[in-house]
Amino acid sequence: MRPILMKGHERPLTFLKYNRDGDLLFSCAKDHNPTVWFADNGERLGTYRGHNGAVWSCDISRDSTRLITGSADQTAKLWDVKTGTPLYTFNFDSPARSVDFAVGDRLAVITTDPFMGLPSAIHIKRIAKDPEDQTGESVLILKGPQGRINRAVWGPLNRTIVSAGEDSVIRIWDSETGKLLKESDKEDGHKKPITSLSKSTDGSHFLTGSLDKSAKLWDIRTLKLIKTYVTERPVNAVAMSPLLDHVVLGGGQDASAVTTTDHRAGKFEAKFYDKILTEEIGGVKGHFGPINALAFNPDGKSVVFAILLKLSRSTRLVFVKQN
Numbered sequence: 001m002r003p004i005l006m007k008g009h010e011r012p013l014t015f016l017k018y019n020r021d022g023d024l025l026f027s028c029a030k031d032h033n034p035t036v037w038f039a040d041n042g043e044r045l046g047t048y049r050g051h052n053g054a055v056w057s058c059d060i061s062r063d064s065t066r067l068i069t070g071s072a073d074q075t076a077k078l079w080d081v082k083t084g085t086p087l088y089t090f091n092f093d094s095p096a097r098s099v100d101f102a103v104g105d106r107l108a109v110i111t112t113d114p115f116m117g118l119p120s121a122i123h124i125k126r127i128a129k130d131p132e133d134q135t136g137e138s139v140l141i142l143k144g145p146q147g148r149i150n151r152a153v154w155g156p157l158n159r160t161i162v163s164a165g166e167d168s169v170i171r172i173w174d175s176e177t178g179k180l181l182k183e184s185d186k187e188d189g190h191k192k193p194i195t196s197l198s199k200s201t202d203g204s205h206f207l208t209g210s211l212d213k214s215a216k217l218w219d220i221r222t223l224k225l226i227k228t229y230v231t232e233r234p235v236n237a238v239a240m241s242p243l244l245d246h247v248v249l250g251g252g253q254d255a256s257a258v259t260t261t262d263h264r265a266g267k268f269e270a271k272f273y274d275k276i277l278t279e280e281i282g283g284v285k286g287h288f289g290p291i292n293a294l295a296f297n298p299d300g301k302s303v304v305f306a307i308l309l310k311l312s313r314s315t316r317l318v319f320v321k322q323n
Helices: none
Strands: 002-007 011-017 025-027 033-040 046-048 055-060 066-071 074-081 086-091 094-100 106-113 122-127 137-144 150-156 160-165 171-174 180-183 194-199 204-209 212-219 225-230 235-240 245-249 272-274 279-284 291-296 301-310 315-321
Touching: 011 225, 011 291, 011 301, 025 055, 025 291, 066 106, 074 094, 106 150, 122 150, 122 160, 150 194, 160 194, 204 235, 204 245, 212 245, 235 291, 245 291
Parallel strands: 011 055, 055 094, 094 150, 194 235
Antiparallel strands: 002 315, 011 025, 025 033, 033 046, 055 066, 066 074, 066 094, 074 086, 094 106, 106 122, 122 137, 150 160, 160 171, 171 180, 194 204, 204 212, 212 225, 235 245, 245 272, 272 279, 291 301, 301 315
């Protein structure tokens, strides 16, 4: 494996996303400024300036012309990828956490956090082809989960939405009626907050990571548990290889929690597992802090990790070629 260090953000990274072609990598961080990089060499291409709070997640349209970001400043923004120009701002009464374009890029799902007595919610927004026709009205608003919703993504054919978060329950919603269709079983499901959720390339199944030190593979239509991957550290980020039957987990306790627990708890080796056999098959060592986010390139030949280096307090992307 050949690592490339990409340094640019001044605060911890929160989310990583490749475009469909795999030539661009987008990173979100607590420093308010989403950034785009060339995926082949790690060169910084540009920054999207306009948010006034931590940026928690992003997604890129299929044709790589538009970027959507969700931020703690209680907004989600649409951007022109090429120019960095903000095209539209969705305003909310609480921080925007997770964003995800539907297939076709005509809809987007945005989650908002519990805030000042307001419950968490899932908002479905219509995305206009012409930015001048864009409005902030919600097509549908879903409520019900207790605590923060960390991820919400579209299901097959945009007919459902899959959500997961602090209450450790995975839910599948009807995207047209808002009806709750399925919930994960308490015995098979996670026992602590779900931190991350990643869909397979074909959209037939998805992977969740949790603070209960495990990751789980689920059928996206039936919500049947397929596999469980067990590790010794809390899992902050998960991803599946689009090329091989590999699952990669990253995490570790937050630096503030390490001082009050085992001094070794914060270190976390990014671990690869066989998707079918659930056995650990390898890892990437050298991290001195928790892995906050990770993503596979769509070509399956490289994976990128976001880590916080405690000594310098700087945040770096570690881009690793997988041979």
